[in-house]
Amino acid sequence: MKKIFTFSAVILAASMLLMSATTNNEPTSTSGVEVGDTAPAFTLKNVDGKMVSLSDYNDQKGAIVIFTCNHCPYAVMYEDRIIELHNKYAPKGYPVIAINPNDPEVQPADGFEEMQVRAEEKGFPFAYLFDDGQKIYPAYGAQKTPHVFLVDNNQKVRYIGAIDNNPQEPENVTVRYVEDAIAALEAGDAPNPDHTKAIGCSIKYKK
Amino acid sequence: MVCFFLNADAKATSCTITVDSIPTFHHFDDMEFAFSLDNDTTYVINFWATWCKPCVEELPFFEKAYRAFENQPVKFIMVSLDFKKQIQSKLIPFLEKRPDMPETWVLLDQDGNSWIPKVDEVWDGAIPVTLFYKGDKRVFVGESFDDYEQLQSIIQSFF
Structure with a gap:
């Protein structure tokens, strides 16, 4: 790793x-992947108990894959914004696919049942998948929660990084990286920036 | 005032705001001087937060190192990324219970993409991380320490 x-x-x-x-x-x-690489395939269990694959979204224009979780305060700060992203962009062909990459033995708040509880509480309108066995987040090279990988209709990763430029104060956001990246794809352009960095919680795994 | 002891060249005026004497920076640029001080001191700069479990778990190693290297040219700076709303309610009570903590600074700069690469190009933003440097020598550790000896050996490698 x-x-x-x-x-x-x-x-x-x-x-x-x-x-x-x-x-x-x-x-x-x-x-992990870099911008331009093919998004690694996955089939993971959703909070509704059904298996969900990236290929299930092949009829979409793309997907907003977000590694996120229950426990991380940064992930929690972005929950409402992730819901808004899905509600705004799923109808346009870019649904959110959330994936919890953490090992519940290291962070019990991120267990599958706890994910189901949180998804219910918040009414997540998107798939919230469990990276059981922690094979998928390393394939993407996810470093933290939340961590976004925007995938296009050719299954290419086109943007990696943060959702926007102000985690703590949504009202003071001045750059919406993911929205800007989708706008670029829609215009047939390459997202700029196509890679951003942000503070987040390290992904929890057994050392 | 804690900002003064770094170095005579350090811009003490950069400590623009203090909350209960904790140097607090709204912009990384105002603390960037601390990442390139050119003298015989080894600087150990850790990024952490009270909400970060692996960060809190490794604090005892830094407290031990702080005491162990007390009489050596080693300077610890613990940069807290605690939330603005929790500095008074969470960070300060936390620090008051830990008298052995090395000096803590607070960084409130929200625009991570603008400053994270200035700490180290490798760093993506997950915490904890620790930067060690003396003059031109730099070591960046992008994850938590498992024990005190790991931390100690890196510090000693600068002597």
């Missing part, structure tokens, strides 16, 4: 007293 690799490399470098700028490590070269 990328993080483990980075850390091991650091320890190795430290032990050899060969300090160098870690910026030499390409952030996206060790695992």
Whole structure:
């Protein structure tokens, strides 16, 4: 996994007293997808108990794949905005597919039953899938929750990153990255930016 | 005032707002000076938050290192990314219960995409992360520490 690799490399470098700028490590070269790559296929269990695949959305213009979860305060801050994204863009051909990547043994609040409870409470209008076995988030290279991967109708990843530029104050958002990226796709253009960074909760896995 | 001890060159005036003497920055640019101080001190800059479980779990290692390297040229800065609304209600009570915590700063800059790459190009924004540097030597650790020895060995590698 990328993080483990980075850390091991650091320890190795430290032990050899060969300090160098870690910026030499390409952030996206060790695992996961980059913009332009094919979105990894998945078939995961939805909160309604049914299996959902990315290929189920082949008749859509695309999909807004969002790695998110119950427990993370940043994920919670974006819940309403994710619902709004789906309600606005599903009719236009870009539904949200939410995926919880966390290991419930590390973060019990992110168990499948807890996901069902949260989906019910909030009335999630989109699929909320459980990455059981944690195979899918590494395939995407998701680093945190929430983390968006916008997929187009050719199953290509066209944008990776944040939903907008102000997690804590929705009223002060000035750039809506995902909405701008969809507008670009609709216009036949490449999203710009096609990659953004944002604070979030690390994905929970057993070390 | 905690901002002064960093370095004579450090822009103490950058500590524009303090809440109960915690240096608080609304814009990363105002604290960026702390990421390129050029002297013989090893700087250990950790990004964390009280709401982040793995962050809180590794704090004891930083508290131990803070004491262990007390008489060495090592400077710890714990940059809290706690929410603006929870600085008074959550962060300050948390810190009051932890007298051994190294110096804490608060960063409230919401535009992560503008400042996260300035800390390290590898960093995508998940916390915790820790940056170590002395002069031109830099080590970025993009995940939490499992034990004190991991943290200690990286600090010692700068001596």
